[in-house]
Amino acid sequence: MDLLEARLEQALLLKRVVEAIKDLVQDCNFDCNDSGIALQAMDNSHVALVSMMLKAEAFSPYRCDRNIALGINLTSLTKVLRCAQNDDILTLKAEDAPDIVNLTFESSESDRISEYDIKLMDIDQEHLGIPETEYAATISMPSAEFQRICRDLMALSESVSIEATKEGVKFSCIGDIGNGSVTLRNHANVEKPELNMEIELTEPVALTFSLKYLVNFCKATALSGTVKLCLSNEVPLLVEYGLAGSSYLRFYLAPKDRGLGGGDASNWLGSSDVVDKVRDNLQTGLFLGAGAETRAPEELAIAAMRIKVRYNIYV
Amino acid sequence: MDLLEARLEQALLLKRVVEAIKDLVQDCNFDCNDSGIALQAMDNSHVALVSMMLKAEAFSPYRCDRNIALGINLTSLTKVLRCAQNDDILTLKAEDAPDIVNLTFESSESDRISEYDIKLMDIDQEHLGIPETEYAATISMPSAEFQRICRDLMALSESVSIEATKEGVKFSCIGDIGNGSVTLRNHANVEKPELNMEIELTEPVALTFSLKYLVNFCKATALSGTVKLCLSNEVPLLVEYGLAGSSYLRFYLAPKDRGLGGGDASNWLGSSDVVDKVRDNLQTGLFLGAGAETRAPEELAIAAMRIKVRYNIYV
DNA sequence: GTCCGTTGGG
DNA sequence: CCCAACGGAC
DSSP states (O other), X not given: XXXXXXXESOHHHHHHHHHHHTTTOSEEXXXXXXXXXXXXXXXXXXXXXXXXXXXXXXXXXXXXXXXXEEEEEHHHHHXXXXXXXXXXXXXXXXXXXXXXXXXXXXXXXXXXXXXXXXXXXXXXXXXOOOOOOOOSEEEEEEHHHHHHXXXXXXXXXXXXXXXXXXXXXXXXXXXXXXXXXXXXXXXXOSSOGGGOBEEEXXXXXXXXXXXXXXXXXXXXXXXXXXXEEEEOTTSOEEEEEEXXXXXXXXXXXXXXXXXXXXXXXXXXSOSSHHHHHHHHHHHHTGGGXXXXXXXXXXXXXXXXXXXXXXXXHHO | OOSEEEEESOHHHHHHHHHXXXXXXXXXXXXXXXXXXXXXXXXXXXXEEEEEEEEGGGSSSEEXXXXXXXXEEHHHHHHHHXXXXXXXXXXXXXXXXXXXXXXXXXXXXXXXXXXEEEEOOOOOOOOOOOOOOOOSEEEEEEHHHHHHHHHHHHTTOSEEEEEEOSSEEEEEEEOXXXXXEEEEEOBOOSSOGGGOBEEEESSOEEEEEEHHHHHHHGGGGGGOSEEEEEEOTTSOEEEEEEOSTTOEEEEEEOOBOGXXXXXXXXXXSXXXXXXXXXXXXXXXXXXXXXXXXXXXXXXXXXXXHHHHHHHHHHO
């Protein structure tokens, strides 16, 4: 008897989610419990963090009798998901103490049934239920527009500065061939609310980020017409794609320090001894100061990313 | 206060123009004066020449207080123009003695404004306002048809012979796998004049050209439904795409000599000492004979292309 | 949504 | 030099 059984009306949802994160994360746990399936993982260079939540309501039916972590290689999962047609019905199944997860794809007329087993792996990783945070600025905008801006500016530079004020948001960059900026003003359209650009702001913010990562996050564009950008100084940017129900796909990205001349984010954590030491510390949470070990694990990831920002500044 | 300000209702026009010439020319001056913006440049191997004229009437408004040459790298310009949506309103701005040119893209609802600065470069190049010439044959035909013919024949050969007679025009080629030809007869269609094929001819002409270059010129196809081919013996072919108003995009291409066996146009000016000498001469206009130095610069480019043809014949 | 062509990375 | 990913066109 299966311990987990989750039936998704459209395989497309999971296909898109996994396509959107597979280049950031190689292997990770799908943490299943009775409220749904969650995934959290930092990317290889620990500059970005992915957090997915598929609530039980996204499935019909959904059943998970006991907490279970399914360690999956995302390249393998991608290969299998590509075998599903977009509007196939997808069912995830796992037994107790499983060494495989089973994916079943049924055509809507159910005259074709495909079944795949993927081998599981043991991944030693805490689940980091990242806490909801108050941000200085929260921008809602069409996800396609955000994608377009990131791609456009990448033609000029590796970094983008995002400045949010009450009136609007300005994305700008400085490059060898010239400079560029895109300015969006608040815009409300009652007929097409998906095209709205809205800012909630307690204080103006300006931060700089790696465009390479942002463009990567934008693979999730098809998942939602709207994206939310949440910024506070010296805190990782949150890029959120809301899914049906209150499911979501979130990306966090540590800001870059301008003082270092706009080097690639993957460069500022290089491979020197010092950097290795810091990297170890990030993973163990050591740099978090007294009391770190007593904090909830969900705070550690974000805190670790803040430390990386500091490190970047102080070196 | 800006010296130049030129507002284009549709960014698409400039996008297409620059896409059509960027593979022929790396860097060139945009010569701006009160009558509009002009560009002339020879390609690297000096076999082809591009001449663009965007009249002031193509812009609204257009203002240029003083003659100014904006030296622009077309790869950079292409990158920036790709950041414009096709129906954005595009505004070009430059100050007096500028080191950058500013491009502004506004969405028609103008809730998005993108601004890019491109660094300028000093390009030491005369403006060669090429003179209008009388040609032995002038062919008007649908631009898509010309593109199709060039692409088709390129499958067989690197060169095409264009023969114009009173009755029609024949494009033909000889290749290793076989020979090919496309013959068009005069054709007038009152309902769809864009599909007309018309020849004005004072004497029959037959010349051979590099298909690689012609295919390249055909990137301009989307700019106009009609293309004009103008031929005279031993004179460069003129391929003209007319734009709204009397703006235009023109390409000139030196004929090839059949005696050399249809080598690639970029090959027949190779790298021997003799060739280098000739190339220098082409650039200084020396081979033009007595009186060359007193000729208007606009004649030199065309004359230089004729000399290359001769050189090719006499070697 | 699918397919093809181009570009960047290994 | 070959393969994968991304973007644009149909």
